[in-house]
Amino acid sequence: MEKKQYELCRKVLRRLDQRGLLNNLILIGSWCLLFYKDYFQQSSYRTAIRTRDLDFLIPLPQRFAAKVDLHDLLRDLGFVINFKGQGGWITLQHPDLILEFLVPERGRGTHEPVPVPDLGINAQSLRFLDFLATDTIRVRFHDLTLRVPHPANFALHKLIIASRRQSDKGERDRSQAVQVLQALIKAGEEATIRTRLGKVPAKWQTCIRKNLAEMKEDNILAILV
Amino acid sequence: MLYSNRLTPVTIQDTFPLNLYSNWSDVMSIKSVLREELENSLQMEKNYARELAKLPAGSLVRRVIKGRVYYYLIFREKGRFRAVYRGKVGAAEIEKYRRAKEYRAKYRRLLSQAKKQIRFLRSALRGKEAI
Numbered sequence: 001m002e003k004k005q006y007e008l009c010r011k012v013l014r015r016l017d018q019r020g021l022l023n024n025l026i027l028i029g030s031w032c033l034l035f036y037k038d039y040f041q042q043s044s045y046r047t048a049i050r051t052r053d054l055d056f057l058i059p060l061p062q063r064f065a066a067k068v069d070l071h072d073l074l075r076d077l078g079f080v081i082n083f084k085g086q087g088g089w090i091t092l093q094h095p096d097l098i099l100e101f102l103v104p105e106r107g108r109g110t111h112e113p114v115p116v117p118d119l120g121i122n123a124q125s126l127r128f129l130d131f132l133a134t135d136t137i138r139v140r141f142h143d144l145t146l147r148v149p150h151p152a153n154f155a156l157h158k159l160i161i162a163s164r165r166q167s168d169k170g171e172r173d174r175s176q177a178v179q180v181l182q183a184l185i186k187a188g189e190e191a192t193i194r195t196r197l198g199k200v201p202a203k204w205q206t207c208i209r210k211n212l213a214e215m216k217e218d219n220i221l222a223i224l225v
Numbered sequence: 226m227l228y229s230n231r232l233t234p235v236t237i238q239d240t241f242p243l244n245l246y247s248n249w250s251d252v253m254s255i256k257s258v259l260r261e262e263l264e265n266s267l268q269m270e271k272n273y274a275r276e277l278a279k280l281p282a283g284s285l286v287r288r289v290i291k292g293r294v295y296y297y298l299i300f301r302e303k304g305r306f307r308a309v310y311r312g313k314v315g316a317a318e319i320e321k322y323r324r325a326k327e328y329r330a331k332y333r334r335l336l337s338q339a340k341k342q343i344r345f346l347r348s349a350l351r352g353k354e355a356i
Contacts, residue, residue, distance in 0.1 A: 050258075051261055051262060078331050080272045081272070082272050084268075095269060095339045168260065168261075
């Protein structure tokens with residue numbers, strides 16, 4: 001199943017690229033850990049366990065060069081539409097891969113899905129996603145160039161949201177964050193972590209430090225001082 | 226910033242290291258992933274069943290009788306095979322049934338895959354703790 005999943009992921013990304021959509025989408029979520037392999041170039045860097053969800057962040061304002069019905073584009077691969085949550089935002093499901101679309105939540109927030117007319121879908125809006133969209137890098141995945149959040153933003157974001165999630169998911173977020181932070185430290189990017197941390201509000205910083213303290217990650221806490 | 230000048234392709238082995246899960250937190254992490262995946266597969270089962278129900282029933286078959294082409298819609302009803310004469314049909318309808326046949330086979334295969342995943346995930350999660 002794993003090889004099939006990997007190949008399906010490549011096919012999906014290639015189709016999005018061919019229609020010029022990849023430039024306007026940021027890949028977030030646990031699949032980033034795989035794509036960061038390219039950034040870190042460390043033999044010790046290992047990708048952690050992840051779900052089938054391949055999450056795409058649509059930065060605001062939405063900008064797409066062309067209108068593409070995503071379900072039509074991927075239907076022949078076997079993807080079906082799934083309506084999720086109270087509002088009924090759309091995910092595209094396949095037994096090997098689930099595509100989710102997210103937009104940053106702003107203002108007072110809402111449970112309503114956010115229409116993305118250019119892609120023919122409704123996206124889910126979530127807090128703190130702007131932090132991932134503000135600083136992105138481009139990595140290579142086979143013959144494709146993908147836009148992903150900077151690993152420091154990815155890790156700090158995971159630590160911010162970990163406390164707000166159910167215990168299981170929160171635990172996973174923390175563990176992924178620590179894995180990425182340790183890889184950054186090993187790559188000599190302590191200053192980058194400190195800079196990114198300095199850009200977030202004091203309340204978020206407290207939340208990040210609290211999570212690291214709970215995990216007894218003293219070596220990471222030490223470089224954040 | 227593109228890191229293409231110092232890249233190596235990600236290989237399939239990189240994605241599935243076998244020696245990662247050595248402590249209790251990792252085990253709990255795996256359990257939480259399995260629970261989430263079970264919910265997804267259950268939803269997927271419903272979605273494929275819904276998509277299969279949406280497809281037009283039966284298959285269009287071509288018959289040549291005395292040199293002329295006619296079409297029949299064949300399907301099963303209450304366990305019995307039936308063929309309904311459709312005469313001459315347009316290219317659009319032929320294409321509609323061809324696509325329906327293709328998607329029916331695809332969705333059935335994927336539904337079966339989702340059901341296998343559900344069985345696997347349920348058995349993997351079965352234990353002293355509630356699923």
